Amino acid sequence: MPASVPLIEELSSVLASGSADRRSAVLRRVTDLFLATSTQLGDAQVGLFDDVMERLVDTVERYALVRLGLQLAPIANAPRDTIGRLARHDDIDIARPVLEKSPRVTDALLVEVARSKGQGHLAAIAAREHLSEVVTDIVVERGDIAVTRKITANPGARFSDAGLQTIAVRARGDEELAELFAGRSDVPADLFCEMVRDAGEIVRRRLAASAHPAVRTRLDHAIAAIGDQLVHARLHAHHGPAVRLDSDAIKRRLCEQARNGERGPVVETLAAVADVPAIAVRNLIRQRSDEALLILCKAAGLGWSDAKAVLAVTLGEPDDPRAAFQHYIELTAEAAQRVVRFIKLRKSASRTELDRLM
Template sequence: MTGTASLIDELERTLSAGSSVQRADILRRVSDLFLTNIDHYGDEHVAVFDDVMLHLVDKIERSALVRLSKQLAPIENAPVRTVHRLADDDDIAISGPVIERSKILSEDFLVELARTKSQAHLAAIAGRESIGERITEVLVDRGDDEVTLKVTGNHGARFSRPTFMKVAEKAQANGPLAEQVISRSDVPPDVFQHLLRKATEVVKNRLLRNADPDKRVMITRTLADIATEVARERAQMDGHSASGTVMQFDAARLKSRIGELAQAGKRTETIEAIAALSKLPVATVKNVVRQGATDGLLILCKSISLGWPDAKRVLAGIGGVASEAETKKAFERYIGLTSETANRVIRFVKSCKAISKADFQRML
């Protein structure tokens, strides 16, 4: 430590009479000496360097402090008081490196920074390798869209459920933020559903377009579940059947899900989805299925413009059409059935109290 002692003596002389260039030079020499022998220093040695650096920090030009911050940011046993002093600087060029990278900064200190400093400081905190729930909460509460996007995209950040819900609220009309939310493996299911329920059409379409295949399936399934739930809720409120609720914003997604529901053997959900899209009472669709009216199912599928692959799944899943011969016959009838005819039959069905299997056959 002989070199350090002589530097301290020189430090006092330089601070008294030296120029800004000389002061910057001695800080550089002090920091270089510290970094060169860092593995050999104990706590007492580090404390000496801390004293020296603190003497200089308030008297050194900006560029020297920026350099010092970048040097100390990754050091795990860096001078504690100096690091905190740099992190507390209002100049983000000085404070940013240690805020984002230093492991010395305590959670309490970071929470206070997040509560009081600029958006640039919050963005630096949002980029840390690991962020606790208390810090994340403040970042989301005070942060602008850029900060919220950055911390949400940081998979080292931990979120409480209430904070996740706040992010979901912000993401309703913010496509990039919504993408970050659904990309997280730790987002609670109810938050995931809340976001998709409240999101604008533009955001929903963006999520479906950009999501990976597995995530796209989850989004589609959730949107279909939401549509069914909305229908049920409306039905309970106004006394009408679930299918009587027009679910404009989710109709296309609900239709895309019908084949999957049928193939999975989800009879009730498939019936409710068909009823919702055809605007028929659920009881009517159930009656068609119960009678084994293949022609009726074909008409229902055609009226909601299902493609043959999905219509085939419906016939097999809830209509009992299993053999190759039956499927081939159904295909020929489906291809020959026009949308105009199917819609005419559906209009007639809506005007009737009941319709039989024979009625469907006569009307084709």
């Protein structure tokens, strides 16, 4: 590298008595020379450039370091120690390019920076194309909500179970993070169900209205799974109070099950929506009590077409559809709730008892 000889000779003079501008000019020339020859350089030659750059890094103007970081960040064999000094720099405009893109930044260096620097550095790390669990654990632990969203949105980030659990807890109260979390294929179904179960109303509505069909489908599956858990909890009340769910979502699931002819799931979900034990619904089916089932549907707030679908999948089409329709329309919510309270106590109801309650 004959062109490097004058630069190296000039370096000693510049470090001894040169101004910051002159040192910045020398660093620019050294960097340009490295970039022009980097693909032909061996490790030893890269090491020489590293020595020169390191001697200049602490002596030049800020703009020179910003430029240096931008230029070296994408280079596969960039001087390693110089990259390390830039990555550790407190000025995020200097550190950001190498933290985001440099292949010379190791996991150990990322962990060091993530533990010691601020949110800007964490956000830069979160943007890297690939991130291992050892790095994401620290970023998630220390990152604010903006950083958490950014790293959750990164398809190249891998998370430990603990990292995903932390994100799930934060997603309960942040609709944007919840949608990003729902879109990740590495989130276990049980953890997503837990997040949905404990999420706020705004979060669940954001998921239900997501522009991504996969997110909406995953929410539907979670609601169905949680509905089963809810029924189980109500049948074993001594284990604690039932969880509160979005009733509209469970009703949508019930209607879908009825349309698909899923008799078993319809029984369980109807019990959850009407807030009665599943055994009570089974007893009513065994009694062929279409009137009682329609009362449960009314108490659940179903429209006639959905109630008719529930009746069809459990007992078959009514003998007199017009009479059943008229009865359903005239039935009041208050009367339906009275019957529901009775069914909760008795786990069934005869036609005579229904007439008395109505």
